[in-house]
Amino acid sequence: MKLEIQREQLLKPLQNVVNVVERRQTLPVLANVLLEMHDNAFTLTATDLEVELVTRASVITSDSGEVTLPARKLFDILRNLPEEAAIQLGFDGERAVLKSGRSRFTLATLPAADFPTLDEIPFDLELSLPQRTLKTLIEKTQFAMAQQDVRYYLNGLLLDCVDGELRAVATDGHRLAYACAAVTAAAAAQVIVPRKGVQELARLLADSDEPAQVRIGTNHIQVVIGDIRFTSKLIDGKFPDYQRVIPREGRRVVLADRLVLRTALTRTAILSNEKYRGVRLQLDNWLLRVQAHNPEQEEAEEEVEVNYSGDGLEIGFNVAYLLDALGALDGELVKLSFNDANSSCLLQNPDSEDCRYVIMPMRL
Amino acid sequence: MKDKEQRKIIHVDMDAFYAAVEQRDDPRLRGRPVIVGGPPASRGVVATASYEARRFGVHSAMPSAQAYRLCPHAVFVKPRFEVYRAVSQHIRAVLGRYSELIEPLSLDEAYLDVSISTACRGSATLIARDIKQAIRAATGLVASAGVSYNKFLAKLASDLDKPDGLAVITPAQGPDFVAALPVGRFHGIGRATERRLLALGIATGADLRARSRDELVGHFGKAGAWYHQLARGIDERPVEPDRARKSLGAETTFATDLDDPAEMLGQLRALAAEVATDLARRGLRGRTLTVKVRYADFESVTRSLSFAEPTATYADLEPRLAVLLARTEAGPRRVRLLGVTVSGFETAGRGQGLQLVLF
Numbered sequence: 001m002k003l004e005i006q007r008e009q010l011l012k013p014l015q016n017v018v019n020v021v022e023r024r025q026t027l028p029v030l031a032n033v034l035l036e037m038h039d040n041a042f043t044l045t046a047t048d049l050e051v052e053l054v055t056r057a058s059v060i061t062s063d064s065g066e067v068t069l070p071a072r073k074l075f076d077i078l079r080n081l082p083e084e085a086a087i088q089l090g091f092d093g094e095r096a097v098l099k100s101g102r103s104r105f106t107l108a109t110l111p112a113a114d115f116p117t118l119d120e121i122p123f124d125l126e127l128s129l130p131q132r133t134l135k136t137l138i139e140k141t142q143f144a145m146a147q148q149d150v151r152y153y154l155n156g157l158l159l160d161c162v163d164g165e166l167r168a169v170a171t172d173g174h175r176l177a178y179a180c181a182a183v184t185a186a187a188a189a190q191v192i193v194p195r196k197g198v199q200e201l202a203r204l205l206a207d208s209d210e211p212a213q214v215r216i217g218t219n220h221i222q223v224v225i226g227d228i229r230f231t232s233k234l235i236d237g238k239f240p241d242y243q244r245v246i247p248r249e250g251r252r253v254v255l256a257d258r259l260v261l262r263t264a265l266t267r268t269a270i271l272s273n274e275k276y277r278g279v280r281l282q283l284d285n286w287l288l289r290v291q292a293h294n295p296e297q298e299e300a301e302e303e304v305e306v307n308y309s310g311d312g313l314e315i316g317f318n319v320a321y322l323l324d325a326l327g328a329l330d331g332e333l334v335k336l337s338f339n340d341a342n343s344s345c346l347l348q349n350p351d352s353e354d355c356r357y358v359i360m361p362m363r364l
Numbered sequence: 365m366k367d368k369e370q371r372k373i374i375h376v377d378m379d380a381f382y383a384a385v386e387q388r389d390d391p392r393l394r395g396r397p398v399i400v401g402g403p404p405a406s407r408g409v410v411a412t413a414s415y416e417a418r419r420f421g422v423h424s425a426m427p428s429a430q431a432y433r434l435c436p437h438a439v440f441v442k443p444r445f446e447v448y449r450a451v452s453q454h455i456r457a458v459l460g461r462y463s464e465l466i467e468p469l470s471l472d473e474a475y476l477d478v479s480i481s482t483a484c485r486g487s488a489t490l491i492a493r494d495i496k497q498a499i500r501a502a503t504g505l506v507a508s509a510g511v512s513y514n515k516f517l518a519k520l521a522s523d524l525d526k527p528d529g530l531a532v533i534t535p536a537q538g539p540d541f542v543a544a545l546p547v548g549r550f551h552g553i554g555r556a557t558e559r560r561l562l563a564l565g566i567a568t569g570a571d572l573r574a575r576s577r578d579e580l581v582g583h584f585g586k587a588g589a590w591y592h593q594l595a596r597g598i599d600e601r602p603v604e605p606d607r608a609r610k611s612l613g614a615e616t617t618f619a620t621d622l623d624d625p626a627e628m629l630g631q632l633r634a635l636a637a638e639v640a641t642d643l644a645r646r647g648l649r650g651r652t653l654t655v656k657v658r659y660a661d662f663e664s665v666t667r668s669l670s671f672a673e674p675t676a677t678y679a680d681l682e683p684r685l686a687v688l689l690a691r692t693e694a695g696p697r698r699v700r701l702l703g704v705t706v707s708g709f710e711t712a713g714r715g716q717g718l719q720l721v722l723f
Binding site for chain 2: 026027049050052103116148149150151152171172173174175176233240241244245340344358360361362
């Protein structure tokens with residue numbers, strides 16, 4: 001088997017899959033990428049046994065065969081060769097020899113038969129949506145996913161396909177992020193995509209109207225994006241009932257300039273307790289006061305003009321949660337809706353219900 | 365003694381806890397022998413072995429090197445106590461739904477007194493089954509439970525059909541169960557006492573029961589009276605919730621007094637390692653480290669220092685031992701006892717703001 005190819009023709013597809021290769025593996029073959037050649041095409045496959053990425057590219061060759069190569073080493077070599085360099089990849093027993101100009105690399109290979117690939121997966125639901133839409137759903141919510149939480153079903157993103165909408169929901173138990181978009185789907189489905197798969201998927205999606213084909217099965221989700229096929233295992237668990245957690249509009253509804261509030265909170269956060277990040281919000285007529293102090297007894301106070309008249313309220317929050325939500329929202333204004341100091345706060349764009357953020361307060 | 369209301373005690377014990385958490389979090393480890401503890405090439409020990417590894421004779425507290433010889437294809441995993449502590453808190457939250465009277469023994473073990481619990485119409489067996497299901501739902505992990513009328517028998521019961529076990533020892537079964545039990549399995553009987561009992565011709569609970577209280581007290585002092593009770597299936601120890609432990613330490617007295625500071629430091633390191641393991645097992649982190657020195661003339665001194673952040677790790681404790689020892693007169697004065705204690709345990713969230721939760 002032999003492959004003669006230009007650097008970019010191999011580097012680009014490899015770049016699309018190499019991220020999924022873990023730096024430390026339990027099986028040696030997982031450090032490798034599977035290269036399969038057929039008539040005038042090749043595919044590259046990388047996996048960490050949870051997420052599998054396959055990409056396909058055309059090349060002029062009549063050879064066929066398959067082998068696995070050390071993924072990161074191959075990637076680093078290609079990356080550091082000059083642009084548009086001509087590359088020759090040949091195989092000699094258990095070694096692969098990569099030649100380009102006056103460079104020559106001998107790489108160890110492992111048999112393709114040892115490489116774990118997914119079998120044919122049955123899918124129950126298929127839908128197509130613009131890549132931009134799916135990318136937005138993920139970007140508006142993924143920051144709220146839990147990380148290594150013992151409630152393992154929180155370490156991922158819920159995709160809920162229901163009522164002509166695709167909804168993405170993430171929560172770590174302290175705050176929740178919700179985003180939805182209209183889609184056409186033949187059936188309903190609710191699945192949890194693990195954290196790593198979510199991050200990988202967000203990276204692969206482009207900000208374009210080109211379609212992403214989403215297929216959902218019992219144990220897997222697959223997304224086809226152009227020449228790339230992404231498949232991830234699903235988290236088997238019951239996601240909390242997010243509808244119950246998202247409050248209706250509260251008793252105190254505040255309109256604020258989103259960026260003004262965000263920058264005021266960013267400055268206040270500097271003097272909040274580094275570990276607990278608590279800030280105190282004092283709501284009065286036409287005024288929101290933000291205060292923080294730290295164990296060194298340093299203090300910050302900011303006043304933000306807001307559109308509100310009604311009862312006063314004093315409530316504490318982890319400032320990082322507020323900043324995450326304000327950063328993910330768009331629009332000039334933000335609508336904050338409170339009930340009391342022990343109930344959650346709802347943040348959203350006053351003109352749209354598509355993105356909603358729920359944050360539980362802190363008792364300060 | 366007055367007639368007492370029959371108690372209902374449940375002992376909940378997580379199956380191969382640390383290893384089970386690792387297998388839960390890393391699907392690649394499922395179905396494979398997993399050993400949580402020091403790496404095989406180190407002088408570390410096994411903290412927990414998965415059931416797959418136990419089949420090869422690996423058990424906790426065994427040196428990792430020996431475990432490696434028994435089961436070379438096992439996956440050795442470094443313990444993640446932070447995660448175990450967090451899982452343990454979730455388990456404790458689950459237990460809290462069934463009783464106020466919970467006595468945690470370690471991260472993976474607790475007693476509950478459900479005598480007055482109204483859950484499951486008061487059936488302790490049904491409560492135990494419920495608890496197992498609730499723990500699995502909340503954490504994805506498997507627990508064994510033992511139900512009986514005191515702590516001694518509840519603990520023995522939880523061991524009866526591990527893993528995923530649920531066993532009951534009723535008041536009617538208790539005496540027969542104890543009669544058949546080898547003395548080594550009795551609460552408070554370690555290897556040394558077991559040897560002494562065997563030398564006296566006492567091998568089982570029935571043998572123990574045949575001896576008079578006075579004879580047992582004659583041989584074993586106060587402990588003898590305790591064995592006399594246990595042999596009858598009697599254990600009145602209450603389930604003590606929230607043992608508010610203030611410090612945790614270990615000390616050792618030497619057969620001959622020490623005068624070499626290097627040797628003293630070696631002893632302190634061994635004690636600190638023991639304390640660190642204990643702290644981790646109980647999920648505690650402390651701010652203050654104390655070294656205790658008793659000189660040959662029985663005068664004792666202590667030297668302490670505090671950490672900026674609460675800790676429980678040997679790596680944090682170890683470098684401070686030499687500093688504290690140097691602040692005593694150990695060396696010029698001979699030493700008969702050394703101790704290491706950690707105190708000032710953190711209390712969650714104090715004064716820092718309590719984050720409320722969505723669900």
